[in-house]
Structures are given as C-alpha cells and as structure tokens.
Amino acid sequence: MPLATTRRTGLVDQVIAQLRQAVVQGEWRIGERIPTEPELATSLGVGRNTVREAVRALSHSGLLEVRQGDGTYVRATSEVSGAVRRLCGSELREVLQVRRTLEVEGARLAAAARTDEELANLRALMAARDEAQGAKRLDEFVRLDAEFHLAVIRCGHNGLLTELYRGLTEVVTASVAATTREGGVGGADIEHHDLVEAIADRDQDRAVAEAGGFLNELLTGLDLDPGELA
Template structure:
C-alpha cells in the first residue's frame, strides 16, 4: 500500500510539472482555457483522477482558475505571480507599491552592473514605447513599457531579484494596461529618458530616485481596481 501511494504521488508530480511547463512556455497564455480533463488524460496517458489532482494543486498555487460549469483557465505563469495576484487582489495601488519596491532596487543595481547589450535593448524598448505612445497604439505601448521595466531589473544581473520580478510579470503588464487605458500616463511624467540616462551613466542613486519617482507619480494618480484585460 505505501508503495502504491508513492507511485501515485510521483505520477501526479510529473503531471503537475508537465502542465507548469506548458504554461511557462506559453502554450496556454494567460486567460486561455486549458483542455478538459478527458483530453489531458488522453494526451498525458494518465487517469482523469491524476489530472484532476494536478489541476487542483495548480489552482491552489494560483496558476489556474477553475470555474465551475465553464472550464479551467490560466491565471498566472508561476507560483510567485499567483501569490502576488492573491495578495494584491485587484487593487492597482497595491500592484504599483509592489512594483516600486522591486524596481527601485532593480534600477540601482542596473546602474552598477549593466552592460552594452543591456543599454542597447533598453534604448530599443524606449524607442518602441515612445513611438507607440505618440501613435496612441496602447497595446504596443503596454508591451514595450512592461518589457522596458523588466529589462531594467534584469540589467542589474541579480538573478534572485530578476526571478522575483518575472514572477509578477502579469501583474506588471496589467498595471501598465490599466494606467494607459485610464490615461494616467498622460497625467504624470511619462518620459523614462532620465532613468535610462542614469543607468547609462552608472549613477545608482539617481537611477533609484528616477525609478521611484515614476512609480510615486502613478501612485499619486491611481485609485480603484486593477481591471484585467
């Protein structure tokens, strides 16, 4: 009996791993309904009870959202992101506060550790962001702005901080979408040139101040729920 339990637990863990990989690799993007239990059971070659247990575990971890009578949807790409969504709920201010904590230190480290490839990528994203804003192409703006901030943090070359930030990718993108949709970006200083200049000039104090200032302005203007797209 203990041996059978061990085998079953290992099988469930394998299914959990395969489903997590599919989510992380983008096979099922955020908001997508995953295949039903019967299809997953056939595809993975395991029983439906095993699939059900794996789905239940991922829902508990915040990656999946089980909607009775409708199906199961992808909610987040990692446990960290799922936890942030549970903790922050749908409040825009809470997401911006979490972002501020990570991005200020990320900008400071970026000014100390960035390389030329980082600067090139940041400049490309800045150009794409500004172009999208001028053209009022908000979906493109959201993508470029969210990726710019992720790249700033990544440029600090602190793997733990970068991993933590990757964990809130969906929340960051949703907050950018909310502020652009509500035109908060037009009410506050939206130019990120000073932040990029501080990173390029290896000025950690100024970089941290610029990153914090940008988020503070959004926090001052933001109120209400973070509506998911």
C-alpha cells in the same frame, strides 16, 4: 497539444510538470480553458484521479483556476504571478507597492552592473516605446513599457530578482495599461529618459530617485497617496 505519456512513478509530479510547461510555453493562454479531465487523462495515459490531483495543486499555486460547473482556466503563467494575483486581486495600489519595492532596487543594481550592450538595449526599447506612444498604439506602448522595466531589472544581474519580476509580467503589464490614459494622466505621460541616463552614468542614487519618483508620479495622477508606498 501533444503531451508525452508519463512513466508510472511520481505520476502526479510528472503531470504537474507537463501542465505547467504547457502554460509557460503558451500552449494554453491566460483566460483559456484547458482540456477536460478525461481528455487530459487520455492524452497523458494516467488515471483521472492523477489529473485531478495535479490540477488541484496548480490551482492552489495560482497557475490554474477551477470553476465549478464550467471547467479549469489558466490564471497566470507562473506560480509567482499567480500568488501575486491572489494577494493583490484588482488593487492597483498593491501592485504598485510591489513594483516599487522591486524596481527601485533594480534600478540601483542596474546603475552598478549594466553592460554597454544592455544600455544600448534599454535605449532601443525606450525609442520604440516613445514611437508607439507618439503613434497612439496603446497596446504596443503597454507591452514595450513593461519590457523596458524588465530590461532594467535584468541589467542588475541578480538572477533571483529578475525571476521574481519576470513572474509579475501579467500584473506589471496590467498596471501599465491601467495607468495609461491617452491624453491624460498615467503611464503614457511619463518618460524614462532620465532613468536611462542615470543608469548610463552609473549614478545609483539618481537611478533610485528616478525609479521611485516615476511611481510616485503615477500615484499622484491616480489620486493615491505616495506615502502609502514608503
């Protein structure tokens, strides 16, 4: 990965910015080990202490994970996602709690603010998702389902909500995969056509009910108590 040589002021902040950019742009992927401290120091033209401080800061923010005696690995693609991973761990219940909080309001905003072009995009994503489901292409289905939910949030035109939700890409995708069981309960059995039509009709109350009901249906299928999400 080509890294630009840094200036001599604010070195730690510059290194943090470059390492973060490498992660966000996919130079280093989730679960991948990044170059060693000496390698980074040489590439960046800074001292090892500067690299160590930058890695420590990104580790505290949840972007990287330092494994003693093994190396440093990419943990998340954004600080928001990293923070959620630290808070939620592997608890699907907690991930669904966060999703419901954001997605219900996102659906309400989408019904109020969506454009015709955005509605067409939702329908295209829905069709592609259904086609992947019917063909039993699980990985593609999971990806498209997560993209659909992000597209709904974007329809609300609330920049902060969109960025918060986009930062949850990994955990949302993981929760879709975890609740998708081929031929059984979970995401593969839940369709979102009524949600799309509520957004098309600009019916905010119905959109809220559809978004909340979808997550409650997931909880019922997973033997979790929907009341826990209230």
